[in-house]
Amino acid sequence: MLLVPFEDAIQLLTPTGERIGNPAIDPWIADLDAAALADLYEDMVVVRRIDAEATALQRQGQLGLWPPLLGQEAAQIGSGRALRPDDFVFSSYRENAVAYCRGVRLADLTRVWRGVASSGWNPYDINMATPQVIIGAQTLHATGYALGIQADGDDSVAIAYFGDGATSEGDVNEALVFAATFQAPVIFFCQNNHWAISEPVGLQAHRPIADRAPGFGIPSLRVDGNDVLAVMAATRIALDRARTGGGPTFIEAVTYRMGPHTTADDPTRYRDPVELEEWGARDPIARLAAYLRGLGGFTPELEQRVSAKADAVAVELRAATISMPDPEPLSVFDNVYAEPNTTIEREREQYTRYLQSLGETDAATQGDHR
Numbered sequence: 001m002l003l004v005p006f007e008d009a010i011q012l013l014t015p016t017g018e019r020i021g022n023p024a025i026d027p028w029i030a031d032l033d034a035a036a037l038a039d040l041y042e043d044m045v046v047v048r049r050i051d052a053e054a055t056a057l058q059r060q061g062q063l064g065l066w067p068p069l070l071g072q073e074a075a076q077i078g079s080g081r082a083l084r085p086d087d088f089v090f091s092s093y094r095e096n097a098v099a100y101c102r103g104v105r106l107a108d109l110t111r112v113w114r115g116v117a118s119s120g121w122n123p124y125d126i127n128m129a130t131p132q133v134i135i136g137a138q139t140l141h142a143t144g145y146a147l148g149i150q151a152d153g154d155d156s157v158a159i160a161y162f163g164d165g166a167t168s169e170g171d172v173n174e175a176l177v178f179a180a181t182f183q184a185p186v187i188f189f190c191q192n193n194h195w196a197i198s199e200p201v202g203l204q205a206h207r208p209i210a211d212r213a214p215g216f217g218i219p220s221l222r223v224d225g226n227d228v229l230a231v232m233a234a235t236r237i238a239l240d241r242a243r244t245g246g247g248p249t250f251i252e253a254v255t256y257r258m259g260p261h262t263t264a265d266d267p268t269r270y271r272d273p274v275e276l277e278e279w280g281a282r283d284p285i286a287r288l289a290a291y292l293r294g295l296g297g298f299t300p301e302l303e304q305r306v307s308a309k310a311d312a313v314a315v316e317l318r319a320a321t322i323s324m325p326d327p328e329p330l331s332v333f334d335n336v337y338a339e340p341n342t343t344i345e346r347e348r349e350q351y352t353r354y355l356q357s358l359g360e361t362d363a364a365t366q367g368d369h370r
């Protein structure tokens with residue numbers, strides 16, 4: 001297995017929950033008291049529960065597909081909770097914990113994966129674009145948005161989330177060039193979860209991914225992505241640079257995708273279980289819990305409160321998902337093109353005839369969805 005070295009990543013919390021002092025980084029998280037740490041713990045437990053529930057919903061036939069984030073909770077919560085409401089997120093399909101930080105409604109997380117809507121939410125409601133499935137494309141969108149922020153003279157920041165595999169895409173490299181050229185207020189947040197479906201990161205990156213950014217003129221930080229404190233500190237550093245005219249920053253959060261790429265994938269066919277064991281020992285939630293315990297802040301009340309909240313959120317997610325009404329079959333042709341299109345019209349007519357042949361005339365064809 002080709003694996004890039006992990007040791008040089010910034011770490012503030014060891015896997016067993018010991019705090020490592022770092023004079024350059026510590027001031028960035030000095031405000032986090034026991035209550036704030038407990039909130040981060042709660043967030044990570046809740047998003048893990050959302051992820052587990054959505055995965056179960058897919059296994060039960062209630063969702064067509066789900067891309068799990070198991071193992072990446074610290075990378076997403078640490079960065080997501082560092083953002084201001086007026087910052088703008090451009091993500092891939094896996095950043096459901098970031099969406100949670102932005103205040104997404106639970107049903108908005110699953111409706112696309114259930115196949116009942118073309119889009120999950122209005123991006124301007126939570127200042128987060130809907131998930132981008134075209135690998136890496138969102139880095140260009142974020143950079144363009146950041147140029148707009150710059151033109152407005154605003155101090156908000158655009159942040160693009162993408163994976164290790166995405167760094168091989170032309171889009172990402174073009175976005176880095178543009179961001180550096182115009183010193184755009186954008187953060188490139190790469191979650192190196194070690195896999196791009198079945199391709200190990202070492203195949204695409206023979207050196208740490210963070211090392212590439214300086215070649216584009218963009219400073220980079222490589223952090224332990226399973227250490228919520230290190231991730232939050234790095235994101236705050238990058239946000240501060242961007243807000244004060246310092247331009248783009250690249251963050252590589254070194255983490256691990258503990259589950260399959262999506263529920264349609266079987267990782268046992270391509271990865272060594274030893275790797276899973278190693279990364280299981282670096283679990284982001286267990287290490288924050290251990291640290292909190294050392295501080296005397298991990299009480300039975302906290303554990304109970306968080307577990308009850310996670311259960312309630314899961315119940316709400318499930319109820320909202322399974323009660324979503326099926327769309328009219330013919331609405332699949334809506335919103336494909338802004339203008340009338342002859343191919344789409346022909347397909348709509350063919351499908352109408354097909355539905356009629358099944359005897360579904362009334363429900364299927366009523367109304368004009370154009």
Ligand SMILES: Cc1ncc(C[n+]2csc(CCOP(=O)(O)OP(=O)(O)O)c2C)c(N)n1
Nearest residue numbers: 094133134135163164165166193195196197
């Ligand atoms: C442009 C493009 N090429 C290929 C794909 C198919 N594809 C979907 S996910 C994926 C791997 C992405 O890996 P990575 O960037 O590491 O993100 P991760 O899934 O690990 O979060 C690929 C190749 C795609 N969606 N878009």
Ligand SMILES: [Mg+2]
Nearest residue numbers: 163164195196
């Ligand atoms: Mg990956």
